[in-house]
Amino acid sequence: MSDRYDCIIVGAGPAGIAAAYKLAGAGLSVLVFERGGFPGSKNMFGGILYSTILNRLIPEFWKEAPVERHVVRRRYSFLSKDSEAAFDLKFDAFNNPPYNHSFTVLRARFDKWFAKKAEEAGAVVVTEAVVDDFITEGERVQGVKVRMEGGTVYGDVVICAEGANSLLSEKIGMKKRPDPANMVLGVKEIISLPKGVIEDRFSLEDGEGAALEFFGEALGGEIGSGFIYTNRETLSVGIGCPISVLKEKGMKPYELIESFKRHPSVKNFLRGGKIEEYSARMIPEGGYDSLPALTRDGLLLTGDCAGLVNPSLYKEGTNLAMASGVFAADTVIEAKEKGDFSKATLDGYVKRLQESFVLKDLKRYRDVPATLHSVPGFFKEYPEGIMELLQGHFTVTEESKEDVHREIKRLFRDKVSIWRLVRDIYKLRRLIT
Ligand SMILES: Cc1cc2nc3c(=O)[nH]c(=O)nc-3n(C[C@H](O)[C@H](O)[C@H](O)COP(=O)(O)OP(=O)(O)OC[C@H]3O[C@@H](n4cnc5c(N)ncnc54)[C@H](O)[C@@H]3O)c2cc1C
Structure with a gap:
């Protein structure tokens, strides 16, 4: 490990490694610091890797990457105390490459493989290395301080990909402590x-x-x-x-x-x-309205530490993280050519995000976080009401169907007013559309 690199990256998750892979491939010297014993050792997620960006970086990556399964079946369930109404979808077309760009993976295996690819491309990945702080001169970030011997390293630019627990980004004043x-x-x-x-x-x-x-x-x-x-x-x-x-x-x-x-x-x-x-x-999951500042002189924030997660029903984080890593790398390559790592040049990164699905989607679903908190019935009264309605409909009795339907409509109306229902459906449309 030398003490000066073109670019230093904090964190070997999807955002950091996507950036490292792209930069190393372009011939820049890149150093990645990862606090875990190996990339992925400290990482966890639900489980679906969305992979349009990864497939651009490493075409047909699934042939060598440790993916578990490709997702062909999606099931959405509403539960009441003891019942369930489910919407079950299965698409045979997703059995064909590129498998709808959706794979289950385990991060301990996947991140390790992805980091190895970046190393093969020429990046240096140092593990068990906690970055404690940025080195600054005035406004400009010039490197990082790492909790290890000889741990002062300089770079033309730093890409911060430290994930959701964004202590460094907060310490340098790029973001506030997130709203719980x-x-x-x-x-x-x-x-x-x-x-x-x-x-x-x-x-x-x-x-x-x-x-x-x-x-x-x-x-x-x-x-x-x-x-x-x-x-x-x-x-x-x-x-x-x-x-x-x-x-x-x-x-x-x-x-x-x-x-x-x-x-x-x-x-x-x-x-x-x-x-x-x-x-x-x-x-x-704060979405568009909670985005922090994304650049300053010598520094770019990517992935979860930049708040780039789609909070709608799609729950996409990995693809956005990798996209942001690639856009950050493209911007750094441009800055290197110009020899200018000022905020003005690095703002090319923000422009790339704005022109891509990343910020377009976050903008589209910007109301989702507040809506979820303002329609609590969505999680309790509605599932219960709907289940009661369906159970009543399917219960075999000797009452006439007309009487049964009148009674279940009355029961549902007792729980939820029609006007409130219409208003809430309107508000909730953004969860899926
Ligand atoms: C429960 C859960 C379920 C999820 N489900 C999905 C899903 O199904 N599909 C999906 O697309 N997304 C999902 N996500 C979101 C997804 O995991 C993230 O969006 C994605 O991992 C972000 O990548 P990242 O590289 O920005 O951050 P991370 O993956 O968090 O990587 C950050 C890396 O930085 C390292 N690091 C942190 N601080 C330092 C430091 N100071 N010094 C050195 N290294 C450091 C960490 O060890 C880590 O390796 C889920 C997240 C969670 C928590």
Whole structure:
């Protein structure tokens, strides 16, 4: 490790490694610092890697990357205390390359592989190296201080890809401590099951994967969701809930995941499985209106530390992180050619984000975070009301169908006013459209 590089990158997650791969490929000297024992060792996510950007960087990457399954089945469930209404989709077309750019992966394996690709391209990746601070001269960032011997390293520019727990970006004043209403705590277990059992239980062929999302009683009627994603021989099972809600309601994440796993519509998917791992991480879901400053002289923020997560039903973070890494790298390459690493030049990064799906999507779904908090009925009264309606409809009795329908309409109206329902449907349209 020398003490001067063209670019220093903090963090070997999808954003940092995408940037490193692109920069090294362009012939720049790149140094990545990662605090984990190896890239991915400290990382966790729900489980679906969205890969349009990765496929541009490494065409047909799935032929060599440690992907678990490609996702062909999507299932969205509304749970009440003991019942479920689900919307189940399966697309055979997603069995063909590029597999709808959706793969389940385990980060400990995937990040390690991706970082190796960056090393092969010429980047230097140093692990067990915690960056404690930026080195600045006036406004300009000139390098980093690392918790290791000889840990003062200089660079023309620094790309910060430190993830959701963005201590460095906050320390240098690029962002404020995030609002707990916009930070979702994700808790996940890896549960092992034999491959054949997973395929039978989730109606999958060899290699196919399923992504199941659960709302409503999945979290005791609070904002958030539960999920089950299928890996090759394990399931990724978890919940996500805003930190503000956990605090206000005094709820404990491990109790929430336990109660999710016990729900009658969830427990059979997990039957006989063995818990292999338990982990928790934050997701920045504040969206467009919570974006921090993205550049300053000598510094760019990418991925989760820049708040680049789509908070709608798509829950896309990995693709946005990689896109931001690539755009940051393109901007650094341009800055290197000009010999100018000022904010004015680095703002080319913001322009690239604005012209891409990254900021276009964040802008489109900018109301989602506030809407979720302002329509609490979405997670409790509506699932309960709908389940009551459906249960009434399908219950066999000797009453006339007209009487049954009149009674269930009355029951639903007692719970939810029609005007409120219409208003909430209008507000919630942005979750999926
Ligand atoms: C529970 C959960 C479920 C999710 N589900 C999905 C999903 O299904 N699909 C999806 O696309 N996205 C999902 N996401 C979001 C996705 O994980 C993130 O958007 C993505 O990982 C962001 O990549 P990143 O590189 O910006 O940050 P990270 O992946 O967090 O990587 C940051 C890296 O920086 C390192 N680091 C941090 N600080 C320092 C330091 N000071 N010095 C050195 N190294 C440091 C960390 O160890 C880490 O390796 C989920 C997130 C969570 C928490």
